[in-house]
Amino acid sequence: MTLDPNALDTRDLYTCLSTAVAPRPIAFASTVDAEGRINLSPFSYFNVFSTTPPILVFSPIRRGRDGSAKDTLNNVHAVPEVVINIVNYAMVEQMSLTSTEYPTGVNEFEKGGFTPLASDCVRPPRVKESPVSFECRVDQVIPLGDGGGAGNLVVARVVRIHIDESVLDDKGQLDTRKLDLVARMGGNDYCRATPANLFEIPKPLRTLGQGVDQLPAHIRESTVLTGNNLGRLGNLEKLPDENLRREVGEWPEVIAARETGTEALHRLAQQYLEAGQTEEALAVLLHAAP
Ligand SMILES: Cc1cc2nc3c(=O)[nH]c(=O)nc-3n(C[C@H](O)[C@H](O)[C@H](O)COP(=O)(O)O)c2cc1C
Known part of the structure; x- marks a missing residue:
């Protein structure tokens, strides 16, 4: 209307x-x-x-x-x-x-x-x-x-x-x-x-969030992640470094989710986001890269 x-x-x-x-x-x-x-x-x-x-x-x-x-x-x-x-x-x-x-x-x-x-x-x-x-x-x-x-x-x-x-x-x-x-x-x-x-959102003023536009397309176009999830990920200053990505890739739950498919990895990342572990969530998502 x-x-x-x-x-x-x-x-x-x-x-x-x-x-x-x-x-x-x-x-x-x-x-x-x-x-x-x-x-x-x-x-x-x-x-x-x-x-x-x-x-x-x-x-x-x-x-x-x-x-x-x-x-x-x-x-x-x-x-x-x-x-x-x-x-x-x-x-x-x-x-x-x-x-x-x-x-x-x-x-x-x-x-x-x-x-x-x-x-x-x-x-x-x-x-x-x-x-x-x-x-x-x-x-x-x-x-x-x-x-x-x-x-x-x-x-x-x-x-x-x-x-x-x-x-x-x-x-x-x-x-x-x-x-x-x-x-x-x-x-x-x-x-x-x-x-x-009440709920808390980490202040974006202290850091220069990379922005949703800097996230890989498969994350931005996810059918699992919400707008709030993308906002929180965009608030990170940069993509996680190679060490964290490698470490996360060895976690049994990440290996299992990766075998199931992209959606499963996105759902797992969402759990990390809800727990406030934003960097880990983004590292998990990067393992879903096509
Ligand atoms: C929670 C609440 C908010 C109100 N907000 C306004 C407002 O923003 N502007 C307004 O003109 N009246 C507002 N009113 C209505 C006035 O409080 C009401 O007209 C009041 O009788 C004005 O009193 P006065 O004539 O003694 O100034 C509100 C009423 C309530 C209960």
């Missing part, structure tokens, strides 16, 4: 964009209005866009039904400060409750049952229950339109960071496995970054 975004109504466009562009982290944004009344709302049109300076951006969109601005947007115009609190599993239901469209001036800390803590540098309080909170000054607000569904980029510069020490590792760094973060998917779906859901 191919779609023209101009031919979709706002609701269908929202469903398509927010389901495909996921999982999205959640900015739980605390702001105040000119009278100092506190507001707290979640925004998943959110990410980090710069390390130095540290810049977070989230986007309160204009309401689809009438194009009106949300309280958070009005507040950052009135008082250009925000605390962006990170959301983990322990607080996700309460966070969702605060997205209710309460009338202006209603304090969603109270509605959601959250504890406000005074910030160091900005007027909005932070959320005590949140594992990480970023106090920010709003550098600019960039409107992307003026109709229903139009986003407004709130460009927020981090001026103070608060971390709950229970989510640190023994080196004092944030530990993904302890954070238990949640993210927004399409519709009512969320996902949770439990340790069982």
Whole structure:
């Protein structure tokens, strides 16, 4: 199916964009209005866009039904400060409750049952229950339109960071496995970054991966190896040297697989890839060379 975004109504466009562009982290944004009344709302049109300076951006969109601005947007115009609190599993239901469209001036800390803590540098309080909170000054607000569904980029510069020490590792760094973060998917779906859901990929930045295009054709065109398998092999800097190739060629399982045929060798190599032995896997594959 191919779609023209101009031919979709706002609701269908929202469903398509927010389901495909996921999982999205959640900015739980605390702001105040000119009278100092506190507001707290979640925004998943959110990410980090710069390390130095540290810049977070989230986007309160204009309401689809009438194009009106949300309280958070009005507040950052009135008082250009925000605390962006990170959301983990322990607080996700309460966070969702605060997205209710309460009338202006209603304090969603109270509605959601959250504890406000005074910030160091900005007027909005932070959320005590949140594992990480970023106090920010709003550098600019960039409107992307003026109709229903139009986003407004709130460009927020981090001026103070608060971390709950229970989510640190023994080196004092944030530990993904302890954070238990949640993210927004399409519709009512969320996902949770439990340790069982995490997997690691060796960073390609440290080495100059040879690329999938440098692998012999019979490997690239394998009916057994997956795209992920080829990606991992392409991340090696070079083909294995003669010594490793010779050594691997003497392994009984390699001899047996070679006698069975190319597919068997590819399946054996796949087992090495799954065990994280990438060089050995490529050496096995080279024994299948026609
Ligand atoms: C997890 C989650 C993510 C949300 N993300 C956004 C978003 O990125 N932009 C937006 O305009 N509304 C988003 N909403 C809806 C707002 O939170 C909701 O409209 C809220 O009432 C706005 O509050 P305010 O008027 O006090 O600013 C989200 C709601 C939830 C539960």
